[in-house]
Amino acid sequence: MSVITKTxxxxxxxxxxxxxxxxxxxxxFDDASRSYPLFLSALFILLGLALLFKTIKDSDNQLQxxxxxxxxxxxxxxxxxxxxxxxxLLMMNIGYLLSSIIILLPVLWLLGYRNITxxxxxxxGVVAVIFILFWILFDIPLPLNPFLENVLH
Amino acid sequence: METIxxxxxxxxxxSVLTFLILxxxxxxxxxxxxxxxxxxxxxxxxxxxxxLSPTHALALMVGVYCSAAVGGAMxxxxxxxxxxxxxxxxxxxxxxxxxxxKPNTALGIAIFSxxxxxxxxxxxxxxxxxxxxxxxxxxxxxxxxSLCILGLAAVVGMLEKNILKGILSAAIGLFIAxxxxxxxxxxxxxxxxxxxxxEGVPFVPMLIGMxxxxxxxxxxxxxxxxxxxxxxxxxxxxxxxxxxxxFSMIKRLLPTWMTSxxxxxxxxxxxxxxxxxxxxxxxNQAASRYKRxxxxxxxxxxxxxxxPEGIAAPEASNNAVVASSMVPLLSLGIPGNSVSxxxxxxxxxxxxxxGPLLFINFPHIAWMIMVSFVVANIVMGPVAIFVAKYVSGMxxxxxxxxxxxxxxxxxxxxxYADGNSLFNIGVALTSGVLGYFFVKIGIPHAPIIxxxxxxxxxxxxxxxxxxxSHGNWLVFFDPLNHPISxxxxxxxxxxxxxxxxxxxxxxxxxxLETG
Numbered sequence: 001m002s003v004i005t006k007t008x009x010x011x012x013x014x015x016x017x018x019x020x021x022x023x024x025x026x027x028x029f030d031d032a033s034r035s036y037p038l039f040l041s042a043l044f045i046l047l048g049l050a051l052l053f054k055t056i057k058d059s060d061n062q063l064q065x066x067x068x069x070x071x072x073x074x075x076x077x078x079x080x081x082x083x084x085x086x087x088x089l090l091m092m093n094i095g096y097l098l099s100s101i102i103i104l105l106p107v108l109w110l111l112g113y114r115n116i117t118x119x120x121x122x123x124x125g126v127v128a129v130i131f132i133l134f135w136i137l138f139d140i141p142l143p144l145n146p147f148l149e150n151v152l153h
Numbered sequence: 154m155e156t157i158x159x160x161x162x163x164x165x166x167x168s169v170l171t172f173l174i175l176x177x178x179x180x181x182x183x184x185x186x187x188x189x190x191x192x193x194x195x196x197x198x199x200x201x202x203x204x205l206s207p208t209h210a211l212a213l214m215v216g217v218y219c220s221a222a223v224g225g226a227m228x229x230x231x232x233x234x235x236x237x238x239x240x241x242x243x244x245x246x247x248x249x250x251x252x253x254x255k256p257n258t259a260l261g262i263a264i265f266s267x268x269x270x271x272x273x274x275x276x277x278x279x280x281x282x283x284x285x286x287x288x289x290x291x292x293x294x295x296x297x298x299s300l301c302i303l304g305l306a307a308v309v310g311m312l313e314k315n316i317l318k319g320i321l322s323a324a325i326g327l328f329i330a331x332x333x334x335x336x337x338x339x340x341x342x343x344x345x346x347x348x349x350x351x352e353g354v355p356f357v358p359m360l361i362g363m364x365x366x367x368x369x370x371x372x373x374x375x376x377x378x379x380x381x382x383x384x385x386x387x388x389x390x391x392x393x394x395x396x397x398x399x400f401s402m403i404k405r406l407l408p409t410w411m412t413s414x415x416x417x418x419x420x421x422x423x424x425x426x427x428x429x430x431x432x433x434x435x436x437n438q439a440a441s442r443y444k445r446x447x448x449x450x451x452x453x454x455x456x457x458x459x460x461p462e463g464i465a466a467p468e469a470s471n472n473a474v475v476a477s478s479m480v481p482l483l484s485l486g487i488p489g490n491s492v493s494x495x496x497x498x499x500x501x502x503x504x505x506x507x508g509p510l511l512f513i514n515f516p517h518i519a520w521m522i523m524v525s526f527v528v529a530n531i532v533m534g535p536v537a538i539f540v541a542k543y544v545s546g547m548x549x550x551x552x553x554x555x556x557x558x559x560x561x562x563x564x565x566x567x568x569y570a571d572g573n574s575l576f577n578i579g580v581a582l583t584s585g586v587l588g589y590f591f592v593k594i595g596i597p598h599a600p601i602i603x604x605x606x607x608x609x610x611x612x613x614x615x616x617x618x619x620x621x622s623h624g625n626w627l628v629f630f631d632p633l634n635h636p637i638s639x640x641x642x643x644x645x646x647x648x649x650x651x652x653x654x655x656x657x658x659x660x661x662x663x664x665l666e667t668g
Contacts, residue, residue: 007594008594011594015321022328022343025343026342029335029340029342030335030338030340032335032337032338032340032616033335033337033338033340033342036331036612036615036616037328037331037342037343040324040327040328040331043320043324044324044328047317047320047321047324050317051317051318051321054317064594064595069593069594072374072378072593073374073589073590073593075373075374075376075377075378076370076371076373076374076377076589077586079369079370079373079557079561080366080370080582080585080586080589083366083561083565083582084582086565087565087575087578087579087582090575090578091575096566100562104558104562107557107558107561108554108555108558111373111376111553111554111557111558112376112554113554122555123558126555126558126559126562127562130559130562130563130566133201134200134566134570137204138201138203138204138570139204140200140203140204140570140573141573142566142569143569143575
């Protein structure tokens with residue numbers, strides 16, 4: 001199988017390019033602050049090259065392919081994407097309670113639940129328990145929507 | 154003796170003791186849930202420790218850490234699904250014994266072995282950590298640098314088959330540790346102009362993400378890939394009567410317990426070695442001993458088909474790793490494994506730094522932690538019996554579909570709580586997704602975490618050592634002025650070279666075989 005279908009090949013290129021980027025960035029630092037990051041970026045470049053060499057050498061062996069990796073991570077990545085949307089909703093001042101419930105609905109659906117009533121109850125229940133735990137029990141203020149904040153205060 | 158009493162006097166406060174017992178209970182429950190482990194429990198718990206006193210928070214964490222492995226053994230024995238990775242070998246003989254109609258014996262052996270292993274490692278911690286800490290107090294910049302190198306070399310060296318990715322993992326951790334204002338001149342490095350990064354990448358949210366979020370994503374992956382796999386846990390075997398072991402069984406298992414506990418303690422003290430290495434060594438050792446001993450009689454069970462020693466060896470060894478993995482953390486400030494790295498997060502929240510100075514600045518905390526391990530292991534026996542008989546059956550049935558969003562939301566909310574900052578949520582989410590990808594492409598977490606912890610210390614001690622020695626790199630190998638450093642460097646060299654040597658040898662053998 002071609003070496004470019006292997007995850008380690010792309011990882012080695014990523015490490016190599018990351019090392020080169022870090023090397024040039026480090027050169028912009030002052031004299032006293034640059035030597036250690038320069039050493040680390042050189043290490044990344046070496047590791048990238050070593051990994052690339054090893055991948056090319058072992059390409060016939062049972063190295064993980066990109067398609068296999070994609071088949072494993074595509075589902076969890078959708079969950080992660082929904083969590084990113086949750087952060088965006090928080091940044092838009094939608095508030096913790098509402099944005100959490102909004103996001104848990106598709107997450108629970110994605111994970112296999114199909115009963116809408118159950119999903120609604122479960123999402124609201126999980127969010128309520130976590131909110132009570134942090135806000136009331138541990139006295140840690142969570143980002144609320146301005147309307148709810150006025151009500152609670 | 155006075156110091157041990159100091160630890161006891163701190164722990165004996167009813168509320169602290171209650172938190173310890175609560176921790177033991179929670180650890181057993183968390184361990185019983187397949188897919189959850191002490192890492193996730195800690196990642197979820199760390200934010201809560203803001204609102205607790207350090208004694209309460211640490212007592213709870215010690216309780217969780219001690220008992221999670223025993224909790225993991227319960228589903229491993231009863232339904233052959235290891236609750237934690239460290240119970241993977243327990244499931245072989247444990248479940249075989251259950252299928253022979255002896256669930257009480259199987260669970261009893263698992264619990265007794267765990268208590269034995271745990272107590273042995275608590276004693277090792279009490280005696281070795283203060284001695285090592287006293288030695289570490291004499292360390293200067295040169296020795297500290299060599300110590301950091303040894304810590305990293307040990308962790309990377311343990312990954313025999315994956316040494317390149319182990320080094321890469323450590324390099325990633327060291328690189329992340331450079332982000333922020335330079336220690337020497339205050340020059341911003343890799344901050345992209347963001348003031349949020351001036352003090353470096355926030356450590357606690359990063360830990361929470363790396364362990365909690367990545368675990369939630371792994372659980373999600375399990376749901377997606379194994380949706381069709383239904384475990385018939387409705388047919389749980391019944392546990393009736395006592396879980397206590399008869400004296401004859403204790404006498405029979407004592408040699409296995411002692412050997413396995415010794416293996417677990419040695420492995421636990423080594424940074425990065427972890428429970429899995431301990432259980433495999435102990436299990437293999439117990440197997441060869443069992444076969445040797447019972448070969449002639451022919452009356453005993455075949456190995457792997459329900460032998461008591463097959464349960465006792467992994468359980469005694471994995472619990473022996475627990476407290477002994479705290480030896481390098483408490484004495485040298487180097488975490489023995491990922492869980493002890495998470496302890497750093499909890500200590501840092503309360504303004505404490507693990508290492509030799511903990512014994513001087515906060516002796517009551519340092520000794521309370523060590524004494525807590527002894528007490529937690531004593532308490533663990535009866536609590537584990539209670540949980541095994543009355544609670545764990547319900548716990549195995551908790552649906553993963555609910556656990557994924559709960560863990561994710563708890564972790565991200567916890568990350569926010571560390572400074573009330575949305576930026577921290579971003580850090581936790583990013584490190585969680587990256588951590589998940591690292592697992593998928595074979596980059597281990599342990600070296601990253603260790604390198605993150607040691608990164609600043611490494612750079613600081615390196616620059617100071619070179620300044621003292623006027624740029625002479627041989628200062629780390631100076632047998633006259635820095636013999637400890639030389640010893641540590643040689644040991645580091647040994648840790649890295651040995652697996653490389655084995656790798657090259659294996660490649661040569663493979664090359665000869667293929668042609």
